[in-house]
Amino acid sequence: MSNQISGAEALVKSLIAEGVDTVFGYPGGAIIPVYDVLYDYSKELNHILVRHEQGATHAAEGYSRVSGRPGVVIVTSGPAATNVITGLSDAIMDSTPLVVITGQVSSAFLGSDAFQETDVLGITQPLTKWSYQIRSAADIQWAVSRAFYIATTGRPGPVVLDFAKNAQLEKVEWTGYKKCRYIRSYIPEPEISEQVLNEAAELINQAERPMIFAGHGIELSGAEQELREIAEKADIPVASTLLGKSTLPTTHRLNVGMLGMHGNVAANMATFRTDVVIAIGMRFDDRVTGDTNQFIKQAKVIHIDIDSTEFGKIIPTDVAVHGDARNVLQRLLPKINQVRHEEWIASFDADKQIEQAKVIDKEIYPAEGAITMGEVAHKVSEATGNKAILVTDVGQNQMLSSRYFGFSESRSIVTSGGLGTMGFGLPAAIGAKIGAPERTVCFFTGDGGLQMTVEELGVILQYGIEVKIILLNNNFLGMVRQWQEIFQNCRYSQTEMINPDFVKLAESYGIAAEDVVSREQLDGAIERMVKHKGSYLLNVNIDPQGMVYPMVPAGARLDNIILSRNEKYKKQS
Amino acid sequence: MEEKTLYTVSIFTENRVGMLSQISIIFNRRKLNIETLSVSPSSIEGVHKFTITAHSDESTIDKIVKQIEKRIDVLKAFYYTDDEIVYQEIALYKVPTAQLLAEPNLEAIIRRYNARILEITPEYTVLEKSGHHEETQSLFEELKRFDIRQFVRSGRVAVTKCTSEYVTEFLEQRNQCKEELQEEWRHQ
Ligand SMILES: Cc1cc2nc3c(=O)[nH]c(=O)nc-3n(C[C@H](O)[C@H](O)[C@H](O)COP(=O)(O)OP(=O)(O)OC[C@H]3O[C@@H](n4cnc5c(N)ncnc54)[C@H](O)[C@@H]3O)c2cc1C
Ligand SMILES: Cc1ncc(C[n+]2csc(CCOP(=O)(O)OP(=O)(O)O)c2C)c(N)n1
Numbered sequence: 001m002s003n004q005i006s007g008a009e010a011l012v013k014s015l016i017a018e019g020v021d022t023v024f025g026y027p028g029g030a031i032i033p034v035y036d037v038l039y040d041y042s043k044e045l046n047h048i049l050v051r052h053e054q055g056a057t058h059a060a061e062g063y064s065r066v067s068g069r070p071g072v073v074i075v076t077s078g079p080a081a082t083n084v085i086t087g088l089s090d091a092i093m094d095s096t097p098l099v100v101i102t103g104q105v106s107s108a109f110l111g112s113d114a115f116q117e118t119d120v121l122g123i124t125q126p127l128t129k130w131s132y133q134i135r136s137a138a139d140i141q142w143a144v145s146r147a148f149y150i151a152t153t154g155r156p157g158p159v160v161l162d163f164a165k166n167a168q169l170e171k172v173e174w175t176g177y178k179k180c181r182y183i184r185s186y187i188p189e190p191e192i193s194e195q196v197l198n199e200a201a202e203l204i205n206q207a208e209r210p211m212i213f214a215g216h217g218i219e220l221s222g223a224e225q226e227l228r229e230i231a232e233k234a235d236i237p238v239a240s241t242l243l244g245k246s247t248l249p250t251t252h253r254l255n256v257g258m259l260g261m262h263g264n265v266a267a268n269m270a271t272f273r274t275d276v277v278i279a280i281g282m283r284f285d286d287r288v289t290g291d292t293n294q295f296i297k298q299a300k301v302i303h304i305d306i307d308s309t310e311f312g313k314i315i316p317t318d319v320a321v322h323g324d325a326r327n328v329l330q331r332l333l334p335k336i337n338q339v340r341h342e343e344w345i346a347s348f349d350a351d352k353q354i355e356q357a358k359v360i361d362k363e364i365y366p367a368e369g370a371i372t373m374g375e376v377a378h379k380v381s382e383a384t385g386n387k388a389i390l391v392t393d394v395g396q397n398q399m400l401s402s403r404y405f406g407f408s409e410s411r412s413i414v415t416s417g418g419l420g421t422m423g424f425g426l427p428a429a430i431g432a433k434i435g436a437p438e439r440t441v442c443f444f445t446g447d448g449g450l451q452m453t454v455e456e457l458g459v460i461l462q463y464g465i466e467v468k469i470i471l472l473n474n475n476f477l478g479m480v481r482q483w484q485e486i487f488q489n490c491r492y493s494q495t496e497m498i499n500p501d502f503v504k505l506a507e508s509y510g511i512a513a514e515d516v517v518s519r520e521q522l523d524g525a526i527e528r529m530v531k532h533k534g535s536y537l538l539n540v541n542i543d544p545q546g547m548v549y550p551m552v553p554a555g556a557r558l559d560n561i562i563l564s565r566n567e568k569y570k571k572q573s
Numbered sequence: 574m575e576e577k578t579l580y581t582v583s584i585f586t587e588n589r590v591g592m593l594s595q596i597s598i599i600f601n602r603r604k605l606n607i608e609t610l611s612v613s614p615s616s617i618e619g620v621h622k623f624t625i626t627a628h629s630d631e632s633t634i635d636k637i638v639k640q641i642e643k644r645i646d647v648l649k650a651f652y653y654t655d656d657e658i659v660y661q662e663i664a665l666y667k668v669p670t671a672q673l674l675a676e677p678n679l680e681a682i683i684r685r686y687n688a689r690i691l692e693i694t695p696e697y698t699v700l701e702k703s704g705h706h707e708e709t710q711s712l713f714e715e716l717k718r719f720d721i722r723q724f725v726r727s728g729r730v731a732v733t734k735c736t737s738e739y740v741t742e743f744l745e746q747r748n749q750c751k752e753e754l755q756e757e758w759r760h761q
Contacts, residue, residue, distance in 0.1 A: 126598045130645045184747050185648045309639040
């Protein structure tokens with residue numbers, strides 16, 4: 001019996017066979033055959049019609065970051081394909097698995113400047129883990145299975161399948177789907193070397209002042225439990241990166257906060273005293289290290305990463321443990337001695353107190369004056385039991401919401417780290433809610449970033465997706481304004497904005513919304529937002545002069561910490 | 574800044590469209606000029622070999638090679654200094670025949686440079702020389718006075734001096750791994 005189906009149908013069947021339940025997309029001429037098939041498969045495959053293809057990619061990222069499954073995007077050729085570029089860059093930077101399918105003109109027209117033809121492979125190859133053009137229907141099964149295998153294994157990342165229209169229309173024999181589990185030239189998970197594990201264990205067991213740097217790779221690998229066990233067994237303080245913030249509960253005794261530019265004082269200062277750093281699934285971004293020539297110079301460095309190109313890329317490594325974080329930690333655990341580091345852990349206290357008094361208390365419990373970003377974040381976090389997923393846009397709203405949000409579960413922070421993509425937040429929040437429907441999604445944004453992808457409110461309207469939107473509205477491109485205040489002598493070049501009435505805007509999309517202008521209104525408004533069934537937008541008028549502290553200027557040594565407008569950190573002796 | 578050395582990079586890839594651009598982009602991003610490039614099918618069926626030379630410091634070339642090897646369709650990538658490889662380039666020189674024949678010492682030149690004559694017509698003669706860059710260059714200098722009309726030099730080709738053949742071994746390992754996996758799946 002022959003079972004001939006169209007290439008378009010073969011694609012859709014392949015997606016379903018890969019376990020895909022939701023795709024984010026936007027139709028057009030070069031992908032119409034696939035959309036025609038989606039019409040028949042709407043029960044098996046939920047399609048979310050975004051309002052701009054960039055939104056599809058960020059929604060897919062949000063979906064993936066909370067669920068651990070790859071995000072899938074389908075768009076047409078030409079301008080739609082170029083619209084996904086920002087999302088691809090964002091996903092490769094933050095190791096997020098995406099499978100992005102772009103329509104393409106028929107093979108016969110390739111290279112002829114056909115209508116809506118663009119060189120998708122040429123553009124996307126440098127921004128993806130793999131990109132491939134499907135020119136014949138016979139290729140589909142092979143290409144789709146490889147795409148999912150590549151996107152989700154090893155160091156995850158985005159892949160692109162550029163799907164020529166003739167291949168969508170051609171008939172192909174469907175003999176069932178076979179998942180890809182082997183590619184000759186690609187070894188996603190290396191064998192972990194026993195000898196290297198022993199070297200790492202020896203360093204850890206000898207350490208007097210060990211410190212863990214916990215990164216995004218822990219969540220990608222599912223190593224949260226192992227992280228916790230190792231930290232507890234050897235009594236090691238854990239500092240995280242921005243993307244690693246929810247790997248260990250915020251209130252855990254050993255969680256000493258975030259590293260880096262806007263990190264916690266105690267964590268940053270400890271980098272000058274630690275003798276052994278265990279970096280797990282983190283890539284020493286310059287926002288983390290400050291001046292790399294003056295970063296953890298005195299310490300031995302154990303770097304655990306699945307991508308060997310990360311070893312020595314930024315920081316010289318003493319022991320490079322190449323492998324999946326979870327497997328590595330599981331095998332390391334029995335080799336680690338149970339010890340206490342009371343004195344070392346107590347040495348964080350003085351700096352914690354300084355930050356509490358000079359930064360945190362002022363930000364979250366201001367007695368007077370305008371509403372601050374930190375107090376809003378803190379209150380929303382408490383009102384949701386510190387259990388919500390925090391999605392952020394980019395800028396001050398991102399730094400302050402992530403600083404003052406509490407995390408009790410893993411995969412609870414969704415933010416654009418490496419690329420810092422304004423406009424990431426709204427679609428990512430929508431995707432996050434779809435990826436974790438049982439959880440509350442709180443989305444913090446600025447007035448600038450919200451307007452970069454505000455059209456996606458239409459998705460909330462159409463599908464009734466529940467996202468709590470907290471707009472920290474300062475009528476400024478706040479983060480840039482902050483740099484201008486500190487480094488450009490208050491020359492606010494092109495950072496002030498006249499904004500629309502955001503409440504009316506939300507209401508026109510059927511989203512409940514309210515303005516918050518004074519501190520007295522805040523608690524009640526947050527309560528209404530949390531209780532409300534459905535999406536809600538709080539337009540909080542915050543201090544236009546608000547600042548993110550502490551701050552280490554870009555490229556400076558990590559002890560060069562600005563605590564407030566008129567105070568710099570001084571080392572405690 | 575570390576000192577710059579001429580490194581020879583050998584890359585073995587699957588025979589797939591777009592490999593060259595994937596590789597060259599990685600050089601571009603690190604602002605490294607490719608000095609020479611040669612691409613051909615390797616001795617292993619279906620495997621292509623790229624030989625690229627570039628001036629670099631070791632830490633940069635090391636990172637570039639790792640990043641190249643990370644591309645999905647790249648099998649293996651290595652870098653070498655000149656003392657680790659046997660290498661060769663080939664050059665062709667097109668010279669007006671009349672001028673060449675006017676040279677009384679032509680035979681001596683050809684012998685000294687170990688050059689070959691590939692074609693002679695009344696108008697032009699094509700000479701060939703293979704060797705290291707300096708050798709093909711010095712014949713170029715020698716022939717300059719005959720008014721060279723065309724000159725072309727190939728990219729470097731190279732083989733390693735070491736005794737193990739890493740790519741063959743790698744492919745054997747991968748095949749074995751595949752067989753083991755297939756065995757496993759059969760039992761699932
Ligand atoms: C305005 C702004 C300010 C910022 N300020 C800060 C700041 O102060 N502090 C800060 O930390 N960040 C800050 N960031 C974010 C920063 O730019 C980086 O995005 C972030 O530090 C990266 O974190 P990461 O290395 O943990 O994650 P990624 O960049 O996602 O890296 C993940 C690492 O884990 C590895 N990995 C993946 N899977 C596995 C696995 N299974 N096993 C083992 N390893 C694996 C990967 O190979 C990679 O090396 C800021 C960003 C913005 C936009
Ligand atoms: C797409 C994009 N363009 C520009 C920037 C540079 N940038 C970083 S933060 C920022 C200001 C963000 O302002 P807003 O969204 O209002 O947030 P706030 O900082 O005020 O919280 C800008 C312009 C960026 N990160 N992304």
